Amino acid sequence: MYITPLFLPNLLRIQRNSFFNFLEYGIKKEIQKLGIIVNKKKGIKIIFYPKLYQLSLPNFNCNDCIINSETYSCELSLPIKFIGKKMTVIWIVLNNIPIMTNNCHFILNGSPRIIMSQITRCPGIYYHKKQEFLKKDAYYADIIAERGTWLRLEVDLKNKVYLKMKKVPKVPFITFLQALGFKVHTIFHFLPFLILKNEEEEEEEDPILNSQNEAIQAIEACCRNSSKRNIGMNWNLLNIFDQLMNNKYYDLGKIGRIQINKKFQVYTDCMDFTLNSNDLLLAANFLLKLKHGLFEIDEVDNLKNKRVRIVGELLQYQLIIGILRLKKYIKNRLINFKDDLNITNVFSSTPINNTMAEFFGLNPLSQFMDEINPLSVITHKRRLSSLGFGGVSRDTATLTIRSIHPTLYGRICPIETPEGKNAGLVNSFSIFADVEDGELIRTPLLKMKNGYILYNTGINYLSADYDDNNSILSFDVEKSRIGFLSNKKLPTRIKQELKEIDSKNIDFISISRIQMLSIATSLIPFLEHNDANRVLMGSNMQRQAVPLLKPQCCLVGTGLESRIINDLDEGLTSHSDGIIYYLSSHKITIYNFIKKYKHILFKNSFFNDKKYVKIDIFSLLKNEVNSFNKILYDSSNIFLKNKKIMKIRDSDNLLKLQKIHYLMNPYKYSNQGTCNLNRTQVHLGQRILKRTALSTGLSTSHNELALGNNMFVGYISWKGYNFEDAVVISNRLVRTNLYTSTHLEKFEIEMKMNQENTEVLTRNVNGITSEQKRKLGRNGVIKVGSSVYSDDILVGRVLFIKIDVLSPYRKLLNEILQKESIRYDYKDISLRVPKYKQGRITFVNFSKDIALNKNQSNLNSKTTSNTTLLIHLMQNRIIQIGDKISGRHGNKGVISRVLNEIDMPYLIDGTVIDIILNPLGVPSRMNIGQVLECLLGLASNYLLKRFKVVPFDEAIDFGLSRNFVYSKLYLSKIKTGNSWLFNLSYSGKNRLIDSYSGLYFDQPVTIGKAYILKLIHLVEEKIHARSTGSYSLVTQQPLKGKSKNGGQRVGEMEVWAVEGYGAAYTLHEILTIKSDDIKNRQKIVSFLLESRPIKFGTTETFKVLIRELQSLCLNLHFFK
Known part of the structure; x- marks a missing residue:
């Protein structure tokens, strides 16, 4: 009996409930600590009323906050009584509290952030x-x-x-x-x-x-x-x-x-x-x-002995600090302020606001939200960290802290954790885990009595306190359909030890086989056949999959793919029934028939004895169904059986129409530079029901999580191009855009205008071509929808600089005659598309005050203003050599070759293999789950069915996974008539044909259809080249790294390699004029143009070494 979908709660309820408790109880509790502030010398008394606090509505919605770089927050106000010379009651703004969005994250300065939960002693x-x-x-x-x-x-x-x-x-x-x-x-x-x-x-x-x-x-x-x-x-x-x-x-x-x-x-x-x-x-x-x-x-x-501090408690603790600072501030003001005291010069919201700003900006638990795909978003919000204030240190944490304890079962996932220094310190909640009021993690269990599972008594959520006094059985044991266990001893956990006891003495049993796993881990089919380290890699790499333009649902899944999309609720969902009236990429309009019509139609006694046809508003508008033009409903008719035709405008007594608008953000920028593209799921004229999905994101297909594509893979060595973890792919993946991902790059500039220098937006820039000029608007800013390429102008900008070319005597004369003695020069500081970049402009946002200054007299204004201009550039990145791809079982690799379809091996029926993997990557990594997945995917492809395989299915019968896969292959052989799909001589393998010779390969090859992901480690973001650039101040050698436009380091071993080939002159150039020979590297161009021999001087590194020896009192002189 598989009961996971039945009991699976909302995956974000822990964070949401914690924040609600903070708003409802935490704020009142902490404000009460302000108490009554009294200053007897000045006869002042301040009384706070925390139970009457109110929260105002945010000034901006979530999308506007992201666009305008604002914080999604609301004002916390409460009444106070100020007793001085006069008694006054006034409402004050205590502070601005960042508000959690519907998807359980915060928006700070235009960037989505999350607050990780902290687990401490x-x-x-x-x-x-x-x-x-x-x-x-x-x-x-x-x-x-x-x-x-x-x-x-x-x-x-x-x-x-x-x-x-x-x-x-x-x-x-x-x-x-x-x-x-x-x-x-x-x-x-x-x-x-x-x-x-x-x-x-x-x-x-x-x-x-x-x-x-x-x-x-x-x-x-x-x-x-x-x-x-x-x-x-x-x-x-x-x-x-x-x-x-x-x-x-x-x-x-x-x-x-x-x-x-x-x-x-x-x-x-x-x-x-x-x-x-x-x-x-x-x-x-x-x-x-x-x-x-x-x-x-x-x-x-x-x-x-451990507790969890979720977002609500963390914010409450910061509010305590801020209130104590505020109390100290008020007391100091009461003591030091000598003028007439009133509430305006005594109270300030700065102490609490600064405390909140410090927490969201500096605390390691406050992080930029991982928005690569929906799975990374929901996993990041369910993270548990042992680091941070009050936690352990990454450098001093021992193996005991990082290890897996038996009480983690069902509460914290033992598999999903980062690789590296944070291993074991950053974890994830298990899929069914919950947190009680006492901050202890609980897991759901079913009560047992005399070997029978009591389903009717409901679920019991137990914390680790109860593990010592109860025996707990895992769900993966043999049981009858009605819940009876076999009369034999079963392995049961008692006080952190596994013992075999009689089934009649067991107290509780788990509710699911995947109870111990996290969300990302539970999406891996056949994970029980993999090494745990590879399952860890598979869990982490699913979160790194970039959204694709054409994603597909996995043929072999676990059944939880749709739940992630439903709980995250990223797309638009209709709040009521209705008909699609208007549809575009920015807005959806629905006409809703309110319940008045239904009440009259079905409950009025006048109509009880008659039957009516279903109303179809668009029955007379079939020619305009696929049009995007607005349709006037006044000309439409409603047909009722045995009644005359009634126009909508004349039927107010039967129904009312309500127009509902849904706004969409088609190209949403993420923190990681991916594009969350909203795609509509409905068509014009469609009748929809309540909770119907109107739009979905890129990583969604058929209301399920879709991170990759189902590809034909073959495990065979191919001419050494898939050596180690290299991968050979077909050109079909490039041609059909199956692995083309969409990315957004944000360009943000600040316009500064002051008395000395003034920046002006203009399209009249020196050197601009007519084609580039057509893409710019009247104010010099690029138009939305324009296709731009490398070095194209995004913002035409000119800096006017005051220059002084007159003599002092001439200046004096001009001042006497009141003539202008200042002249201006200009400098082109336009924003251009970086090298090797191209794409399409999807968004431009700038202040309306920025306009073209035609007259030079405007430059003498004394106003000073700064305005931010924001541009989004969308790029489609096709899959290419150097990109990283992976499966769901930790089988990752880098593309080494893109072959034409005619050069790829193919099956007997002519199906071309899409991806060639190295078979040596399976036995050493011990991830056999990928083989079972690809074979079942092969059967799924020919049976035209999708399979949902629950992990740990072999608990029912040993070898069940293999038998199930073989049975489906055999069934596909029978139904399709393709005898090569399943051969008893080499079950699970097929004969593959070499495209060059047209002959079979010597040995049968494992072939199947696997779910392959494209990871965010793209070669386009990593590849880098440098001719000239910046140099280090001390060594005068080129800097390191792409962000600094650095060069490639030639170290000791590289020098040995060049020496081994005897390339002395090449090595001499690398170590001198290409590195830190300052004098001659500046003359290298003139040497080449004038055909003169290149001269070499003393390197700066050698000079630094001699200076250091001279500082040790060694008299060495090798250069002037």
């Missing part, structure tokens, strides 16, 4: 063991707070307990308790192990003090004599402990208080978020029992 108390060489184990306990200082309790070999804090000397715990007022008999009642003597130690125990004052004096003496003291003489440890009991300075948090209560099995009010003396007594008692083996140490990596 829960606040509470944790017990550890420190192993030392040739010594007994030392035990200690750390009390971690959500906000405030850490506290540590240590026990030595003599059962002595010490209290330690950051930047505070170690203090005996008994003395500290006495200083707090505890009696000696009370201390030993709670800590009986302190009475035990250690016979191996001859030293006497520290004497017990007689009174509380003596204990306080002993602590002060200890602190006074400590060398670690770095604060004033009036410092006291007891004052610091008082802060631990004050919620202003110390906060355990709700989850920290619950954890301490569970640990010690006591009940303390869950709303008491501070530390008390009883907690310290119980903590010391538990530590002593732990030392004597009565308890076990805590596992830090267990998920029950």
Whole structure:
């Protein structure tokens, strides 16, 4: 029984619910901390009313924010009462809060950003063991707070307990308790192990003090004599402990208080978020029992000891910081401001706004959204990071933190994680995972009783706390259709261990076989036949697939492709029933019949005994259905059976028409430079229902995720061109644009106009051709829809510069006669298309104040203004040599050759192979899933069917995947009559014909249809060449990198290679005039033009070396 689609929740609900809780509860909770601000000297009192706060509507919609580089935010306002000389109640703007969009991301300064969830250690108390060489184990306990200082309790070999804090000397715990007022008999009642003597130690125990004052004096003496003291003489440890009991300075948090209560099995009010003396007594008692083996140490990596901070809590924490800054700001203003005080000169929204800006701009959890394709978008929003403030460091994180813990099952995907330094530190939520109010990750399970699955009782969401007390069975076991398990012992997880127990004693069972996987991983068919490292690569490379112009749905999928598109909701969806009235690439208009017509037609007793035909408004307009002209509905008619023809204008008593407009953004720019092109899914005159998809993106086909194309592949070596991971493709992929991707490049310039220099837009630029001039508008800006090529002008721009050519005497004369003594010169600073770029202009946005200044007198104006101009250039990039492609199983490669179709091998029926892969890339990588996929894709191609294969299907029967694939190949052989599709002599292989000789290859070849993706690592963005350019200041050698227009480095090994060929003169040129021989590299052109021999001088690197030796007092002189 496969129940994944039934129970699969919305994939973005975690982020959405967290932000809603922040708006509904978090803002009120934190604003209450402002309290009442009083200044008794000036008789001022400020009262805040957080429960009455309001959020205003954003000034711009999402598309306008992206176009105008604005922030999608709203103003947070609340009423305050200001009591001074007069009592006034006024609404103030507390700050501007960035608002989450419907797709769970933010828009900051025109760029979509997401806030990653953070997984950190829960606040509470944790017990550890420190192993030392040739010594007994030392035990200690750390009390971690959500906000405030850490506290540590240590026990030595003599059962002595010490209290330690950051930047505070170690203090005996008994003395500290006495200083707090505890009696000696009370201390030993709670800590009986302190009475035990250690016979191996001859030293006497520290004497017990007689009174509380003596204990306080002993602590002060200890602190006074400590060398670690770095604060004033009036410092006291007891004052610091008082802060631990004050919620202003110390906060355990709700989850920290619950954890301490569970640990010690006591009940303390869950709303008491501070530390008390009883907690310290119980903590010391538990530590002593732990030392004597009565308890076990805590596992830090267990998920029950970790919490998740989602976007709502992260924003709430920043709001706390901003409110504290605001409170401090108001108090300082009340003290320092001497004039008449009012709310305008006391209050400011700057402190909170700056805090939010710092968080979104500097925090590592705030990242530019990965918008390559829909899968990368939804995966990025479900990411979990252990880095950031309050987390671990990438450089110091150990393998223990990065490893996989058993409690991750069903909560965090053990496969999908980055490769490199972030491996194991950045993870993804499992597909069914949820987060409860206590920030613990939960997974859904079904209850079991006596070996029967209780489907009717519903789903139970359990956190890692319950794993220790319950036995949990994986879903991939044999079971009956109604939910009975076999009467035998099954492998079950109990307390992080796998044991075989009787099915009648099992408590819970998973709800799906893919419960442990993330979204990207669950899209890989036959993943159980792959090495986990290759599944990891496949998961990551699906997120790197660029949107194609002609994508196809995968022939072999897992059934979750449509769910990603539905939950992401990127395209337009109709909100009601209706008929398409107007259709274009920018707007869709729908006429909706409201319920008044249906009410009369079907519920009125007058019509109950009659039948009516379905109304078809366009039945009389068939000639205009495919037209894009507007249709006047006034001339249309409605036909009712047994009734006369009624025009719409005369039928107000039967129906009402409502016109609904949907605006589309046809070419949407993404952070990664890909183009999210909206394509309409409906046609003019179509009758649609509610929730019908009106438009979809490039990576969508038939309302399913479509990242690539289904291609015929063959696993065979071809003349060495597919050596290692190289790939040979057919020219058909280029000719038919199957792998042509659309990319957008953004050009943004700022127009500056001031008193000294003025920039003017104009189409009259020196050297411009008539063809280029036709593409420019009257103001010198390129027209939308123009095709541009390398070095074409996008913005004609001229900079006018004031020049002074008159003598001082002439200037004086002109000033006396009040004549203009300033002349202007101009410089062409037009924006042009970069080299090797071409495309079509899809978007131009500029301020309407920019106009052509025809008169030179306008240049003398004293106004200063800056205006931004934005242009989008769309490019279609065909697949070519050097591009990177991959499958879904980690089988990646780079295109090494593009062959004509007539040169590619072909099948017996004449089908030409599209892609040739190296067969040696399969056994060493252990990703057999790609073979099963391509064989099932071959059967799918000839059966004209698509297959949805759930991962881990062999849990039902061993060898089920292979048997299923072979059965479908055999079925395709029977139905099509092609006997070569399945041959028992070499099952899964076929005879392939060499196009050059027309003969069969010597051995049968594995041939199939696989789903191939084109990745964003495009050769067009990586290839680079340089003739001249910038040089390093110290070494005077060319810089490195494409972004700096750098050169290719010739290192030590490259020098050896050239030396091996004996090319001495070539090597001499490379190391001198092509590198850092400053004097002669400037004269190289004149040497060549005048046919003179090239001269070589001293390189700058050698000069730097000599200068360094001279700085070491070595008198070396090799150059002047």
